[in-house]
Amino acid sequence: MEDEGGAKESWEPKIIGFFCNWCSYAGADLAGTSRIQYPTTIRIIKVMCSGRVNPQFVLKAFQEGADGVLVSGCHPGDCHYIEGNYHARRKLTLMEDLLEFTGVDPSRFQMSWVSASEGQKFAEVVTEFTERIKKLGPQTKLSGGEG
Amino acid sequence: MASIINKDKVAELVKKVSSSGCEVFGPVENGGVTLFRNLDGGIPSDFTNSKKPPKEVLFPQTETMFDFEIDGSKITALVEPVEAQTPILMLGVRPCDARAIQVLDALFTWDYIDPYYVNKRDRATIIGFSCTEPHMPLQSCFCTSVGGSPSSKDGLDMLWTDIGDRYLVESFTDKGNKILETGGNLFANAAKDDEKKTEDVKKLAESKIVRKLDTEGIEKALEATFDHEYWDEFARRCLGCGECTLLCPTCHCFDINDVITRGKGKRERTWDSCQYPYYTIHASGHNPRPDKKHRQRNRVYHKFLYSNKNLDMLGCVGCGRCISTCPVNIDIIEVVEGAKEAAK
Amino acid sequence: MTDYKALEKQIQDQARQWLESGEVKYVIGFEKGDNSPVCRPVFIYKPEDAGKLAWGPLCNNNLTKYLVEEVQIKPKKGEEPDLRPVGIVVKPCDSKTIVELMKENIVPRERVKIIGVISEGTINPKALDKALKDVPLDKIAGIQILDGGDNFTIKYDGEPLSVPKDELLNGKCKVCVVHNPVVYDIFVGDKVTQIDKDEFEDIADLEAMSDEERYEYWKEQLSKCIRCYACRDTCPLCYCEECVFDRTKPYNWNEKTVDLPENFFYHMVRAMHLAGRCVDCGGCERVCPMDIPIRKLNRFLLKRAKERFKVVPGINVEDKAMFGDYDIDDPGEGIK
Structure with a gap:
């Protein structure tokens, strides 16, 4: 764990992103090829569909020390598998509620819809989320204080 | 020669013992259940028994044996000899649980000396509390059938018996005597009357154990x-x-x-x-x-x-x-x- | 007011009849403990044993757990499986479990014959223990409990005790709105008029807290957890052949370590696995040796599921499973 004061300035959050193969991952790729700047805080895990993201994945990421978790999929109606993102929405909004109810800061979790053409949006979402997590500081509630 | 300690002096004793560098554990109310945790004050006199047995002080539910580092395919074990020295005091152990610690003692030194347990056990002084209300929820304890009693001194360094506003204190070992020494004037000599009262309390408690198991055969x-x-x-x-x-x-x-x-x-x-x-x-x-x-x-x-x-x-x-x-x-x-x- | 003896008689008669005709393989019911007033599960194979079946406010277990075990037994090679239905005695909350089990295609309707008994609340053994403080210890096993309207009357050799129901009832019974079985072959008792509203008042105080206060609350509660998994083992809806918490291959989701982060993980994942399915039978909380208010997690998700997706589990077999279904207009506030 970093020292208080000076070290906090240099602290960079770790954000885990679960991105769907068809839209959001391609969107992130577009941001890269278009040379749009976005924070290096995010580590992306590609999943075939946002519907694949089990709430357990998110909780486990927090437990392993993630400071924030971002799940991103196709816009409603655009899912490559027709309905995967609707299922994701049901599961993950309820899980977000549970984070709130257990007092584990729910604002460390974010969902977004990013299409393959929205490189700019991807960068915005990540930038904004990183700013938010930076304000919140290291996540210790589920990771056991390792920061 | 038995001694007595007033109930309101117990917190002071705990303080005195802790300040001598000893870790004190006792029954503590924790989110609605009684568990053996670090004690920083007195001890509830009305607890029946802790939900989780006090063995967890000597044999924690999760215990780290050693750490290791992984660097690529190289794994380095950071094994350190178990040699902690701080004394441990367990206050308020029920006689049944103290007898259980005897079973653990035998087990952990049976075919292999378990350093983690034995190290803690050697450091531990166990002060038992006689049961006055031997009554787990819906009457289920039966220590008298398996060789114990609500005031058994097996496995104990000291036995305290609740006789109203004070405990009658009996010490059986050097470790127990050391507590008497540390406590100093917190302990006083027991009067004849106190000893008589203690006998009555013990007898009454024994009569309250209604469940019986015939171990014969x-x-x-x-x-x-x-x-x-x-x-x-x-x-x-x-x-x-x-x-x-x-x-x-x-x-x-x-x-x-x-x-x-x-x-x-x-x-x-x-x-x-x-x-x-x-x-x-x-x-x-x-x-x-x-x-x-x-x-x-x-x-x-x-x-x-x-x-x-x-x-x-x-x-x-x-x-x-x-x-x-x-x-x-x-x-x-x-x-x-x-x-x-x-x-x- | 419920006349437990009359209900008991009806249950016994029905079980006897089914066993005599061979319609059922055996009957899962309750019997009185030998050394405890609390009732326990019993399996009756012979009609002459039907008299063992008991009924009363201390019939706490949700017996449908054994129903799941029954349908999950794989027949031995070359053996013709006995697919006759199993008789089971259920309270209204347990009958809701059967609805969920049928919905999830675990228990086929034809494998079960249900004796559905009305219930206006069961007694928490821990609360009973407190109420019986002054009853002589050797009399406790033989006490009788009668329904006295707002009170329970506890009869034993001495002066009968009258204890307000509020002091004794299980938490789930205080907020329960379903007093009649929802699925049954035989209905036992007189239909109870029921209020059709669950306001979730029991979790309102927690919801009103700040995030930090709630975290402190759960920290205190979950740090007690010894991860015996009794809440899972008693839950009829936890029927996976291999539970995620037992799995070590290919990946260990939950370390064996008993500490706060792992306990949090366990309880949150368990709650998520029951979201939209839990019928609030209260089994998990009742069996918890550490008195963790597990039901509160379930209740919260029950509430949000109702608010967000209008899902109320355990009522209608035709309903779709919450996470197996979706609505295009499901709320998704906060999604960017």
Whole structure:
């Protein structure tokens, strides 16, 4: 764990992103090829569909020390598998509620819809989320204080 | 020569002992249940017994054995000799649980000296509290049937008996005497009257234990019923939750796991229970205790047969925790009586 | 007011009849404990044993757990499986479990014959223990409990005790709105008029807290957890052949370590696995040796599921499973 004061300035959050193969991952790729700047805080895990993201994945990421978790999929109606993102929405909004109810800061979790053409949006979402997590500081509630 | 200590002086004693560098554990109310935790003040005088047995002070549910580092394919174990020296004081241990610690002592020094347990055990002074209300929820304790009593001094360095506004203090060992020394003027000499009162309290408590188990012939009966269909009957309703074993003061099984996070790891041991199918499953997938009946049978055999054979003492101290917590009323007294019946 | 003895008689008669005709393989019911007033599960195979079946406010267990075990037994090679239905005695909350089990295609309707008994609340054994403080210890096993309207009357050799129901009832019974079985072959008792509103008042105080206060609350509660998994083992809806918490291959989701982060993980994942399915039978909380208010997690998700997706589990077999279904207009506030 970093020292208080000076070290906090240099602290960079770790954000885990679960991105769907068809839209959001391609969107992130577009941001890269278009040379749009976005924070290096995010580590992306590609999943075939946002519907694949089990709430357990998110909780486990927090437990392993993630400071924030971002799940991103196709816009409603655009899912490559027709309905995967609707299922994701049901599961993950309820899980977000549970984070709130257990007092584990729910604002460390974010969902977004990013299409393959929205490189700019991807960068915005990540930038904004990183700013938010930076304000919140290291996540210790589920990771056991390792920061 | 017995001494007394006033109830309102106990907190002061705890303070005095802690300031001498000793870690003090005692029954503490924690989110609605009583558990053995660090004590920084007095001790509730109305607790029946802790939900989790005090063995967790000497044998924690999860204990790190050593750390290791991983660098690529190179793993370095950072094993350090177990040599902690701070003394431990356990205050408010019930006599049944103290007798259970004797079972653990025998077990952890049986065929292998377990350094983690033995190190803590050597440092520990155990102060027992006589039971005045030996009454676990829905009457289930039966220490008098398995060789104990609400005021047994087995395994204890000191025994305190609640006689109203004060405890009568008996010390049996050097460790106990040391506490008397540390306490100094907090202790006073007991009057004749106090000793008389203590005898009465002890007798009354003993009369309050209504559950009885006749241990005569248990071993023979169990040996004769290994394959008896009797075990099917009662184990059918077992849920396999393992509360009976995790809360048992003499149960001592543990599982060893490596917990690895980002290049660092620790080898830990955590309580395990013979009531879980994964306890016995082999790498081949074969499970020698495939059903709940085998697992329940193992629990009873371990307490009343194997423990006798291996350690020369009963594995059950009659604390009643397994009976009062079982969600489906599996009652070890009934089970043993039933086995004896089946053997006939 | 419920006349427990009359209900008990009806249950016994029905079980006897089914066993005599061979319609059912056996009957899962309750019997009185030998050394405890609390009732326990029993399996009746012979009509002459039907008299063992008991009924009363101390019939706490949700017996459908054994129903799941029954349908999950794989027949031995070359053996013709006995697919006759199993008789089971259920309270209204347990009958809701059967609805969920049928919905999830675990228990086929034809494998079960249900004796559905009305219930206006069962007694928490821990609360009973407190109420019986002054009853002589050797009399406790033999007490009788009668329904006296707002009170329970506890009869034993001495002066009968009258204890307000509020002091004794299980938490789930205080907020329960379903007093009649929802699925049954035989209905036992007189239909109870029921209020059709669950306001979730029991979790309002927690919801009103700040995040930090709630975290402190759960920290205190979950730090007690000994991870015996009794809440899972008693839950009829936890029927996976291999539970995620037992799995070690290919990946260990939950370390065996008993500490706060692992306990949090366990309880949150368990709650998520029951979201939209849990019928609030209260089994998990009742069996918890550490008195963790597990139901509160379930209740919260029950509430949010109702608010967000209008899902109320355990009522209608035709309903779709919450996570197996979706609505295009499901709320998704906060999604960017």
